[in-house]
Amino acid sequence: MGRYERLREGERGAWVSIAAYLSLASVKLVIGYLFFSQALIADGFNNAADIVVSVAVLVGLRISQKPPDHDHPYGHFRAENIASLLAAFIIMLVGFQVLWGAGTSLFGETRTESPSLIAAWVAIGAAFIMFFVSMYNTKLADRVDSQALRAVAKDNRVDAYVSVGAFVGIIGAYFHLGWVDSLAALLIGLVICRTAWHIFKDAAHSLSDGFDEEHLSDYRDTIEELDHVQGLRMLRARKLGSAVHAEVIIEVDPDLSVEDSHEIAERVETNLKTEHEIEHAHVHIEPKKRRVGGYNVHHRLDVVDQLRGFALCGLPFVNMMIFFQGKFVYTDEALNAWLERSVVILMEGRFISIFSFLFGLSFFPIL
Incomplete structure (x- = not known):
């Protein structure tokens, strides 16, 4: 399966998330306001924000499928990362809103009525739904290898945990512990902000060319x-x-x-x-790179060029060297062999040896 076919298949996960969030957000907000549950209302706002996130991911997947052009020679694949970054900001704003509302309810002078158990059943039912949606999107993301869809799947799983927390808060508030419901909403707000931070960090890491x-x-x-x-x-x-x-x-x-x-x-x-x-x-x-005599040949090209220049000038010591080495004519093979040997001796600091070698004087010992 090609990259573009995978992106098209990944759109299914975004559509499933949009449908689930749209249904759950509507039910949670209505039930939360009717039966006085701050936790369920907070969870409903969380799902409403997730609709925007899923739409942003869907748009990013669509743009990513555009072929390369003169302005984008590497394609439009980074539209996924930009969509994730935008989603992170939206989720963070919703998290701050939930924290503000929960804090006002928890520390304010007024208290809302105890929520009904209907709100609790709605919350736990939503948790199961989002858990299965998360499993579906996780498998789909692994199959199509989509970073944006993996972020959606993680967000789905977090929403399932958030709904479980809302359920616990509603049960506590039902038993006349009104602060438990507001405290659960406060914790939900923190979870929303934490999710936004992780999505932002992953998107920023990719956009700044970070790699595993x-x-x-x-x-x-x-x-x-x-x-x-x-x-x-x-x-x-x-x-x-x-x-x-x-x-x-x-x-x-x-x-x-x-x-x-x-x-x-x-x-x-x-x-x-x-x-x-x-x-x-x-x-x-x-x-x-080859190494001769413990030294890198490529690092000694300047020395070789200088020696070759001396040799090509026909200096007397070159003639003497060729004579004493048994070479009576200039050949490329003989010249290259002499150059290589000279470089090795020079790099090893054997100055007496190089003097003997260059002038062909056999009575100088080779050190």
Whole structure:
């Protein structure tokens, strides 16, 4: 199933949540006002806010399905994150409203009448409904791999717990403990604010290119187990909605042809997509750095260039070196061998040896 097909299937979860919240919010608010339950009213406002959240997620899923264009070359997947961020602000505002109302009722001079048991039965029934909605959306979110739908599923489960808390508060208030109902509403307000904070944190983490280190470790194992990958120099990833974009720099044998190196890069990209469902992977190839005499050859190119310049000038000591080494003609092989040996001796600080080697004087000991 492609990314866009999954986004379309994820819309079902948003529609189910909207239908459940619309029904439960209406029933809770009506019953809460009729039977004097502050906890049930608070729970009803919570469900009303969740309608807005589910609509925002639905809109985000719709926008995410738009194909890339000249303004959005990577697609519109981050519309999910923006929808989650907007939902977090809405939920937080509702949480503050519930806290204000519950605090006024708890610490104010007036007390409402004790709620009816009808409100309690409504609350516990709503808890069971939201628990099953949460299970449905959790399974759907795992199947379509939607970050926004996972947030909705978590919100559904929290709503089930909130309704259980409302049930407990209503039962306490029924037995003439009026403060229990208001206290339950206060706790519900805190739970709403806590849920909003977690949704905000997850959305902000994705929008700021944060990524789970455990997933990076799995990607690293997949890359390093491939043949001809001699090193992994860089690996980083970010999420655009539920789509993962990765950037990889691997090291390969420098003697490989461009075609062979490109084939290795394609294999890395294919394995990341098939095993981890990564949307896009950019793989860059670099040659494995060789070490001669304990030193990195690539770090000594400047020294090699200088020595090659001296050699090409035809200085007398080069002729003497070639004579004493048994070489009577200039060849690329002989010159490269001399350069490599010179670099090793220079980097090891063997100044007497390099003097002997350059001038071809055999009576200087090689240190």
